[in-house]
Amino acid sequence: MAGMTEMKITEEEAMPEARSADSAVEPARHRPMGATARKAVERVTELGEQTVGEVRCENPFIVTENVDVYYGDNHAIQNVTLEIGKSEVIALIGPSGCGKSTYLRCLNRMNDSIESARVTGKIALDGQDIYGSDLDPVALRARVGMVFQKPNPFPKSIYDNVAYGPRIHGLAADRAELDDIVHTSLDRAGLLKEVKDRMDEPGTGLSGGQQQRLCIARTIAVNPEVILMDEPCSALDPIATARIEDLIDELSQDYAIVIVTHSMQQAARVSKRVAYFHLGRLVEVDETDKIFTNPRHKLTEDYITGRIG
Amino acid sequence: MTANRKNSREIVEAGLARRRRKEATFRATGMLATAVGVIFLGVFFGTLVMQGASAFKQTFIKLDVEMSESVLAPDGDLDLAYADFDGLVRDALRRGFPAVSGRKERRELYRLVSVAAGYQLRDELTSDPSLLGSTITIWVPASSNVDMLVKGNIDPAIDESLRPISDAQAGWIESLQQADRLETRFNKALFTNGDSREPELAGIKGALMGSFYMLVVTVALAFPIGVAAAIYLEEFAPRSRWSDLIEVNINNLAAVPSIVFGLLGLAVFINWMALPRSAPLVGGLVLSLLTLPVIIIASRAAIQAVPPSIREAALSLGASKMQVVFHHVLPLALPGMLTGTIIGMSRALGESAPLLMIGMVAFIVDVPGGFTDPATALPVQVYLWADSPERAFAERTSAAIIVLLGFLLIMNLAAVIIRKRMERKW
Numbered sequence: 114m115a116g117m118t119e120m121k122i123t124e125e126e127a128m129p130e131a132r133s134a135d136s137a138v139e140p141a142r143h144r145p146m147g148a149t150a151r152k153a154v155e156r157v158t159e160l161g162e163q164t165v166g167e168v169r170c171e172n173p174f175i176v177t178e179n180v181d182v183y184y185g186d187n188h189a190i191q192n193v194t195l196e197i198g199k200s201e202v203i204a205l206i207g208p209s210g211c212g213k214s215t216y217l218r219c220l221n222r223m224n225d226s227i228e229s230a231r232v233t234g235k236i237a238l239d240g241q242d243i244y245g246s247d248l249d250p251v252a253l254r255a256r257v258g259m260v261f262q263k264p265n266p267f268p269k270s271i272y273d274n275v276a277y278g279p280r281i282h283g284l285a286a287d288r289a290e291l292d293d294i295v296h297t298s299l300d301r302a303g304l305l306k307e308v309k310d311r312m313d314e315p316g317t318g319l320s321g322g323q324q325q326r327l328c329i330a331r332t333i334a335v336n337p338e339v340i341l342m343d344e345p346c347s348a349l350d351p352i353a354t355a356r357i358e359d360l361i362d363e364l365s366q367d368y369a370i371v372i373v374t375h376s377m378q379q380a381a382r383v384s385k386r387v388a389y390f391h392l393g394r395l396v397e398v399d400e401t402d403k404i405f406t407n408p409r410h411k412l413t414e415d416y417i418t419g420r421i422g
Numbered sequence: 423m424t425a426n427r428k429n430s431r432e433i434v435e436a437g438l439a440r441r442r443r444k445e446a447t448f449r450a451t452g453m454l455a456t457a458v459g460v461i462f463l464g465v466f467f468g469t470l471v472m473q474g475a476s477a478f479k480q481t482f483i484k485l486d487v488e489m490s491e492s493v494l495a496p497d498g499d500l501d502l503a504y505a506d507f508d509g510l511v512r513d514a515l516r517r518g519f520p521a522v523s524g525r526k527e528r529r530e531l532y533r534l535v536s537v538a539a540g541y542q543l544r545d546e547l548t549s550d551p552s553l554l555g556s557t558i559t560i561w562v563p564a565s566s567n568v569d570m571l572v573k574g575n576i577d578p579a580i581d582e583s584l585r586p587i588s589d590a591q592a593g594w595i596e597s598l599q600q601a602d603r604l605e606t607r608f609n610k611a612l613f614t615n616g617d618s619r620e621p622e623l624a625g626i627k628g629a630l631m632g633s634f635y636m637l638v639v640t641v642a643l644a645f646p647i648g649v650a651a652a653i654y655l656e657e658f659a660p661r662s663r664w665s666d667l668i669e670v671n672i673n674n675l676a677a678v679p680s681i682v683f684g685l686l687g688l689a690v691f692i693n694w695m696a697l698p699r700s701a702p703l704v705g706g707l708v709l710s711l712l713t714l715p716v717i718i719i720a721s722r723a724a725i726q727a728v729p730p731s732i733r734e735a736a737l738s739l740g741a742s743k744m745q746v747v748f749h750h751v752l753p754l755a756l757p758g759m760l761t762g763t764i765i766g767m768s769r770a771l772g773e774s775a776p777l778l779m780i781g782m783v784a785f786i787v788d789v790p791g792g793f794t795d796p797a798t799a800l801p802v803q804v805y806l807w808a809d810s811p812e813r814a815f816a817e818r819t820s821a822a823i824i825v826l827l828g829f830l831l832i833m834n835l836a837a838v839i840i841r842k843r844m845e846r847k848w
Contacts, residue, residue: 223738228661251740259738265731267750277749278739328735335739 158411160391164194165410166399170386174199174369175220175339180234182215182224189215193234193395195388197339202361202370204380204401207390208421213373216390217341220371221257222250239338255282258332262344264324266316266331271308274316274327275299278335294334302330303360322353329360333368340364342372346379358383377417381405389413470827474820480609480622481564481572483535483598485514487543488557494547502548507540511562518603519594530591534598536563536622538611563611564604566621566814568595572606575813586813612821616789617803621814624807626822628789632702632782632797633771633829635790639706640713640770645763647710648717652759655718656725657747676715683712684779692780699781700796708776713766720762724755757844764837768830774801800826 157165173196182190190212197203205213215224222243224230236243243253255278266274275295278284285291295312299305304326308319316327325345332340342361346354361370361383374380380387380401387404389397389412397410408414415421487510494505515531516522522531539562546560547553563569567586570576576585578592587595598604615625659665687708691697697704728751736746777783782798783806790797798806800822807819 221738223734226733226737251742253740254738255740259734261731261734261738263731265729265735267732267735268754277736277741281739281741281745281749331735331739 156409156411156414160394160396160412164395165397165413166403168195168395168398170196170198170201172198174239175371176235176237177216177219178235178237180216180219180232180236182212182219182233183229183231184227185229189393190219191393195395195398197369197371199369200365200367201386202365202372202384203386203388204384205371205373205388205390206375206377206380206416207396208416209375211390212393213388213390214343216395217259217343217371217373220339220341221254221259223259225250255335256337257339257341258335258337259341259343260325260328260332260345263348264321264328266319266324266327268315268317270313271299271316271319271327272312275330275334278331282335284336298330298334299327301333301364302326303356304330320353322349322356325349325353325357326360329357329364333364337368339369339371342370344373344375347375354379377405389416391416470820470823473817474822474824476573476575477612477817477821478609479573479606480611481569481604481606482561483564483568484559484561484603485511485518485535485539486557486559487511487514488517489543489547489553489555491555494554500554502544505544507543507547508537510543511535511539519597522594527590530588531594533565534568534591534594536565537620538563538623561605561607563622566812567591569622570813571595572599572604573817575817612818616787617785617798617806618787621810621812621818624815624818626800626803626825628786629798629800629803629822630825631790632705632786633799635702635793635797636705636709636799637767637771639703639793640709641763641767643706643710644713644717644766648714648763648766649721649759651714652718652721652725653747653752656722657743657751672715672718676719679775680712680773681775681779683708684776686711687776688779698794698796700784700786700798701794702782702790702797702799703793704780705777705782705797705799706793708780709770709773712773712776713763713770716766716769717759717763720765721755721759724758724762725751727758728754757841760840760844761837764833764840768833771799771829771833772801772826774799774805777802778805800829 175197177193177195177197180190180193181188193212193216205217207213218224219232219236220238220243224232232244238253238256241248267277269277272295275298276285276291279291279294285294296305296309299308304323307323308314308327316324319327325348329340329345346357349357358379361372364370365383365385372380372383384401386398387401388395389404389408389410391412397404397408397413399409404413405417408417412421490510490513491500493509493513494500494507512528512532515535516528519531522528542560542562546558564572567576568591571578571587571592572595576587578585578587582589595604611623612625613630614627615623616628618624655665655668687704691704691707692699697707732750732754733746736750741749777799783802784796784798785806786796786798788795804819804822804826807815807822
């Protein structure tokens, strides 16, 4: 543990030019890190400017640099830097109001609809600045799908629910192609068997778990590159939750998935990496195993052991 | 601890009786309030129906009329427009009561029958010219005073000088009844005629058509404008001091006395834009202004009631703002919008004050045939008839109110049905 931390410091010290923009906050970061290095068991306790752990990843697909979000005067997210890799599942955890949902909503610009919200910093999707003036949020959202906390199917038929995205984007040339997209999407969401004989029935008539899988089918029908999930299982029973988690596992082959969850077990089960948010700051990011077996930050440890949250 | 617990249990139990008493009192008050409301409503509808029901019937008298050429065309050629059909009616009455002599008595006799009798004979002859010279048996409307006596609205027991029917007339009516020459039938004229000075000829068709044309204008203007304004204010307008100001003013506008809108219509539409007065077009414009705030407020409430999760779902799939509004928000908000519109329309249908200002209170006999023809409206007709001295207009006033209420009931029922049918669960 200590060795790793030291290695990281040396690595960063070895290329100071790369971090020159952060030079003002550099000393603040070094102090706690140094302390950890000297006494291996002692953890970082301060809620400092810098994130503990490994914010970078191999083959990054979404890169967020120094992101701040304000709701009016409320500084909801402070200086979050995080990279999210292609076809990886990253779980965002943290107590209520810590900004994890806000961060998630920055990634498909859903915060745009909140008038007082203001986002600064850089968020790039596959190298393209998503807050750039040349990017239409409509095009972005076709690439970054989202599944919400409460299942929210449209009050339309099951078929129309899934077909809505492809229809508005004109993804299908004819009815046969649209049928194909709908069937494939429902199949991938593991719902086809249950609904194939009642495609014309309202989507709102399904059970909660089925509705959520319908929402996932609706999202993947647009063929996005990233799927954002905002506590997708919090309104579901354990059996439906298990099905969704299996589904996340399957989908992670093809999509980058960012999932916000309040369930530590769920984060442990589905994600490859975990990011812990606290009071608008990204406290710690690391491999899921490392976070849950040996968190480096005192706040992370308190949260996963149930002392806060 | 145990002592404490026991103590609090005693306190709760001691207070229970008081709580139950309070609840019983509240329930009784509520029931009383409801009962008072129901009683008032019952009295209102009861008197209305009692007074107005008889207006749907009219007394008719059977006459044997000789289509005498010597009366209709004394100098040889028949001019239907100027021929003396009233003379035929007078002849028929004289033949029916040969005993009546003297100028005064005869004039009293002639007054048994409505002036409509002459028009009816003219219409008969126009449709079948071969009737000239023959004798036909025809039912003609009795005059309104006869009608009132037959319906029991005039008490024959009071002093002759205090009632519009003389003893002699009452006697003739009795003999007509005995000869089966007098009966009450459905009053078709009430629904086919325009207004008239003669109660037995007065109908509500003119007012009904006036109201219809006005509502057409009102729906055509107020619904699209109101819905568009509501959508813009709810979905697109940035929240600012201006939008707050607009919101406050729309709410205030809904509470402005309707006569003020009438004055505005008079000043803007008639005086400045030189639109015709007494026209349903102007009435409709004024009523649109009146109902716009109601529709906007109802539509905004309907839009606000659409769950934000639906909007988010559509947005997250990449729908544009327009697509979110037209594919999802509008279909879900439409029942509420339509309900608000129909409620606004029923308010407009019952409105009379602003129409007085733009000249729709005039005495108009012709049934309007278009948006710029002079017209009145149903509530104004009620006002006009209520103002008339003839006893027969009293029951017609009630009848007009019943018809108006019938339309309001139909419209409100439509609102309920639309809401029930289009409402979707989510």
